[in-house]
Amino acid sequence: VTNFTPSAYDGTVGRNNIFSDNEIYFVKSMDRDRLIYLPGGNNVQIKDNIIRDSFGAGTYSGGDNLLMTRNYVSRITGTGLYMVGATNSELSYNTVLDLKGTHANGISVYTGADGVEISHNIVRNCQSLMTFEASANLTFINNLVDANGQDQRINGWSGLTGTIAFYSNSFVNNSVDRILNFVTPTGSAAFILKNNIIDGGGRLDAAGTKSNNIYTGLNTWQTGPLWTLQAGESIKTDAELFTTPGSVFTLKAGSPGIVAGTDLSAYFTTDVTGATRTGWDIGAYDYVDYDAS
Numbered sequence: 001v002t003n004f005t006p007s008a009y010d011g012t013v014g015r016n017n018i019f020s021d022n023e024i025y026f027v028k029s030m031d032r033d034r035l036i037y038l039p040g041g042n043n044v045q046i047k048d049n050i051i052r053d054s055f056g057a058g059t060y061s062g063g064d065n066l067l068m069t070r071n072y073v074s075r076i077t078g079t080g081l082y083m084v085g086a087t088n089s090e091l092s093y094n095t096v097l098d099l100k101g102t103h104a105n106g107i108s109v110y111t112g113a114d115g116v117e118i119s120h121n122i123v124r125n126c127q128s129l130m131t132f133e134a135s136a137n138l139t140f141i142n143n144l145v146d147a148n149g150q151d152q153r154i155n156g157w158s159g160l161t162g163t164i165a166f167y168s169n170s171f172v173n174n175s176v177d178r179i180l181n182f183v184t185p186t187g188s189a190a191f192i193l194k195n196n197i198i199d200g201g202g203r204l205d206a207a208g209t210k211s212n213n214i215y216t217g218l219n220t221w222q223t224g225p226l227w228t229l230q231a232g233e234s235i236k237t238d239a240e241l242f243t244t245p246g247s248v249f250t251l252k253a254g255s256p257g258i259v260a261g262t263d264l265s266a267y268f269t270t271d272v273t274g275a276t277r278t279g280w281d282i283g284a285y286d287y288v289d290y291d292a293s
Helices: none
Strands: 013-015 018-020 023-025 034-038 040-042 045-047 050-054 057-061 067-069 072-076 081-084 087-092 095-099 105-110 114-119 122-126 128-132 136-141 144-150 154-156 161-167 170-174 180-182 190-194 197-199 214-217 242-244 248-251
Touching: 034 050, 057 072, 081 087, 095 105, 105 114, 105 122, 122 128, 128 144, 170 248
Parallel strands: 013 040, 018 045, 023 050, 034 057, 045 067, 050 072, 057 081, 067 087, 072 095, 081 105, 087 114, 095 122, 105 128, 114 136, 122 144, 128 154, 136 161, 144 170, 154 180, 161 190, 170 197, 197 214
Antiparallel strands: 242 248
């Protein structure tokens, strides 16, 4: 689909729709309209699409049992993947890269969403990497989120309720060591952070709500008496952890992240690539010893 205005696909309400295997590029969508627009409906799937080199946002959808998976979004001017009011839904195995412009968020979950899993995504170099607000019970699993050496953040805004959980993510490469940014107050939500690599930011919560995280940087508020490391947590450098600091965020041989996590098999058993984890390493990638294979 090329040179189409205002949207490549506009389906105001749909049920059991599948929008897949399309390539959308060189589209000028008016007033940052969405290139794929499915704001309501049940059992909708948006999968295996390529959206690139266009003026506008990528996808906008809501409803129950929504699936956004295996989409590739690059070089557009609005939010890449946007769920609004979605319930019992999944946003997984997507790649979102190089978004620039007003509200060019990589992935956003907003306004009444409840029970959404955001997992196995790669997000890099976006105005805001991930944003979420006014939603409940969001779970972030096995995401690689790379700020590209800039002050790009994962932003949790107000109105959050239920449980907001972060398991085995790699949040890396932020220029001011504040990649995980939660406003105060965010709402009544309980936050859980376990087995993550975090380049600064997070929560002040007490023991039990965060554990086994590695911090590659600390923001200014993390150096005072109100913030302390909890069970299994540590501070390490990128050079100690990664194959190629700044670009390749797999764990290197001897990395302190190897087999340093807590067992999360009650929630998932894979890493960001979909491979079965052989041990509970910290971060999105399970360590692979290529010399032993």
